[in-house]
Amino acid sequence: VPEWHTVAARSGMYTFPLPFEQEEITVSLLWHPRMGADPAHRWMKAVVLSTCRQYVSAVRTALPPLHDEL
Numbered sequence: 001v002p003e004w005h006t007v008a009a010r011s012g013m014y015t016f017p018l019p020f021e022q023e024e025i026t027v028s029l030l031w032h033p034r035m036g037a038d039p040a041h042r043w044m045k046a047v048v049l050s051t052c053r054q055y056v057s058a059v060r061t062a063l064p065p066l067h068d069e070l
Contacts, residue, residue, distance in 0.1 A: 004059040 003015075029048060035041040 004056060007059055007062065 029045070031041060031045060
């Protein structure tokens with residue numbers, strides 16, 4: 001799970017690096033192409049994308065250090 005998805009859930013927990021390399025994870029949304037011209041779907045997609053961008057930006061600036069001291 002991407003680190004920024006778990007900030008609230010791991011409050012007070014010890015964080016440590018994985019003992020192996022991990023590829024970056026992409027989180028995606030899918031819409032059927034036939035809905036591309038639908039105004040309601042276009043609006044909803046814009047709202048979801050805007051909200052996610054704001055959330056990611058806020059969480060990334062508030063992330064604690066990856067390694068907590070023992």
